Amino acid sequence: MSITENIVDANQYIINDEPYYEPVDQEIALYESAYAVRMPMMIKGPTGCGKSRFVEYMAWKLGKPLITVACNEDMTASDLVGRFLLDKDGTKWQDGPLTTAARIGAICYLDEIVEARQDTTVVIHPLTDHRRSLPLDKKGELIQAHPDFQLVISYNPGYQSLMKDLKQSTKQRFGGMDFDYPKEKIEVSIVAKESGVDVETAEKLVQIAHRARNLKGHGLDEGISTRLLVYSGQLIAKGVSPLAACSMTMVTPLTDDPDMRDTLNAAVETFFG
Structure with a gap:
C-alpha cells in the first residue's frame, strides 16, 4: 500500500474580515x-461573554491562521492529532487540527477544553512547554511546532466539577485571562452594534440581562x-415584537422551570410591556 500525506x-x-x-x-x-513570547493561553469566562470572538479578533489583528476545535466528551487524541485513513489510492495520513496548526503556525483554539477527556488533553502537554513539539506515535514522527504556533484553550468555570476540570499539570502550562460579561x-454598545437595534432598546435588553x-x-x-x-x-430589528423576541431568545433557552420562566417574563414585561 502506498502512503500519501495531505498538504x-x-x-x-486566515480571517480576512475584522471581527467586531x-x-x-x-x-x-x-x-x-x-x-510575542508564544505563551499558551487559557481564557476563562461564562457562556456567551465573548471568549471565542476575542480569539478570532486577535488572530485577525495578528494576521495569523486560526484553527478552532469545539471540544466534547467523545473527542479522542486521534481527533486532535490525526489518524491513518484508507482510500482507493492506499493509506493516507490525515492530520488532526492540532497537528495542522503546529505545522503551519496557526493559533489553535480548543473551545471548552474541560469537555474533553483528561487522557485526550494530555497530548497538548509537549506543545505547552519548552519542547514545543508534538509526537505522532502512530506515524513515528516528531513535529517541532512552527515558530508562529500558539495554543489557546477556554472553558466556563461555572460548569466546573470534580469530573470536569483540568489537572494542575495542565493548568500550570498556561497564562490565564478572566472574562466576564461586559x-x-x-x-449596550455591543448589542446595538451587533443586532442593529437602537441604543434605547439595547439598554432595555441589557437591564433584563442584569436582573436575570x-x-x-x-x-x-x-x-x-x-x-x-x-x-x-436581531429579531426585534427584523420587526418581531420585543416580548416575543425576548421569550424566544432570553427565556425559553435558559430554563424549563415554569416559575423561573414567569420570573424572567415578568422582567421582560417590566421593560417592554
Whole structure:
C-alpha cells in the first residue's frame, strides 16, 4: 500500500474580515504580549461573554491562521492529532487540527477544553512547554511546532466539577485571562452594534440581562449571555415584537422551570410591556 500525506494551505484559516470586538480592559495588549513570547493561553469566562470572538479578533489583528476545535466528551487524541485513513489510492495520513496548526503556525483554539477527556488533553502537554513539539506515535514522527504556533484553550468555570476540570499539570502550562460579561455601557454598545437595534432598546435588553444574572445560583444555572441579547436584538430589528423576541431568545433557552420562566417574563414585561 502506498502512503500519501495531505498538504494544507494556511491561507484557508486566515480571517480576512475584522471581527467586531469591543475592548473591555487591557486584554488586547496583554494577549499581544503573550503571543510575542508564544505563551499558551487559557481564557476563562461564562457562556456567551465573548471568549471565542476575542480569539478570532486577535488572530485577525495578528494576521495569523486560526484553527478552532469545539471540544466534547467523545473527542479522542486521534481527533486532535490525526489518524491513518484508507482510500482507493492506499493509506493516507490525515492530520488532526492540532497537528495542522503546529505545522503551519496557526493559533489553535480548543473551545471548552474541560469537555474533553483528561487522557485526550494530555497530548497538548509537549506543545505547552519548552519542547514545543508534538509526537505522532502512530506515524513515528516528531513535529517541532512552527515558530508562529500558539495554543489557546477556554472553558466556563461555572460548569466546573470534580469530573470536569483540568489537572494542575495542565493548568500550570498556561497564562490565564478572566472574562466576564461586559460592563453595562460597553454591553449596550455591543448589542446595538451587533443586532442593529437602537441604543434605547439595547439598554432595555441589557437591564433584563442584569436582573436575570442575579438569579444565577438561585434557580438559573447561567445568566443571560451577551450572545442571547444580540439574538434578541436581531429579531426585534427584523420587526418581531420585543416580548416575543425576548421569550424566544432570553427565556425559553435558559430554563424549563415554569416559575423561573414567569420570573424572567415578568422582567421582560417590566421593560417592554
